[in-house]
Amino acid sequence: MRRMWMMAILGATVAIGTGNAKADDQLTGINWNIESVEDAGTIDTGQTSLRIEPDGKAATTIGCNRMMGTATIDGGKITFGPMAATRMACPPPLMKQEQLYGAALEATRSYKFEDGMLLFVDENGAEVARFAKGAELSPQ
Numbered sequence: 707m708r709r710m711w712m713m714a715i716l717g718a719t720v721a722i723g724t725g726n727a728k729a730d731d732q733l734t735g736i737n738w739n740i741e742s743v744e745d746a747g748t749i750d751t752g753q754t755s756l757r758i759e760p761d762g763k764a765a766t767t768i769g770c771n772r773m774m775g776t777a778t779i780d781g782g783k784i785t786f787g788p789m790a791a792t793r794m795a796c797p798p799p800l801m802k803q804e805q806l807y808g809a810a811l812e813a814t815r816s817y818k819f820e821d822g823m824l825l826f827v828d829e830n831g832a833e834v835a836r837f838a839k840g841a842e843l844s845p846q
Contacts, residue, residue, distance in 0.1 A: 730760075730779055732819060733758060733779065733784075733817060733824065734758050734759060734760045734779070735757075735758075735759060735760055736757070736839060736840075737755055737756075737757050737839070737840035737841060738755065738756040738757065738824055738837035738838065738839060738840055739751045739752070739754050739755060739756075739837060739838050739839075739840040740754035740755070740756060740766075740768055740807065740835065740836075740837055741823065741836045741837055741838050742835065742836045743768070743803065743806050743807045743810050743834070743835045744806065744810060744832075744833070744834050744835070745806060746802070746803040746806040746807065747799065747802075747803065749768065749769075749803060750769055751838070753767070753768075753769035754767060754768050754769055755767055755840060756837060758777045758779075762776045762777050762778060762779065763776060763777075764776060764777045764786060764789075766807075766811075768800070768803050768804050768807045769796075769800055769803075770794055770796035770797075770800050770801070770804060771791050771792040771793060771794055771796065771804060772791065772792050773789040773790070773791045773808070773811075774789065774790055774791075775787050775788055775789035775790060782816050782817060782818060783815060783816050783817075784814060784815070784816060784817050784826070785814065785815060786811045786812065786814060789808070789811065791808075807835065810826065810834040810835045811826075811835075813828040813829075813834050814826040814827070814828065814834055814835070815827065815828055815829045822838070822839065823836055823837060823838055824836070824837040824838075824839075825837075
């Protein structure tokens with residue numbers, strides 16, 4: 707079987723702070739396309755997505771496997787809890803991008819908006835990932 711599901715026990719409590727409600731509203735409930743990940747090379751942005759719901763549930767893909775877990779948001783700070791992921795075999799360059807993206811999510815400590823883009827930043831203030839607003843999905 708090409709697909710194997712990895713299960714993770716995720717915390718039941720997700721804290722969403724109210725210190726920066728406007729930024730939280732700009733971040734959650736929106737489909738984001740991953741534009742760049744530190745040192746990941748060219749990314750097919752049409753195949754990427756990140757969505758963080760107001761309750762902190764997060765789902766993302768860089769084009770092959772899907773990751774899901776939780777995001778804790780407090781003002782301009784954000785961290786991601788353990789992420790469960792599908793484990794499909796992907797072309798080696800895409801697998802490398804996924805590994806770098808997973809490491810970027812682990813390193814993310816804050817977010818900011820710049821020129822309409824969402825930026826994830828590490829504890830040293832370095833950008834680790836950049837996102838552009840994606841198309842809204844139609845209700846099913």
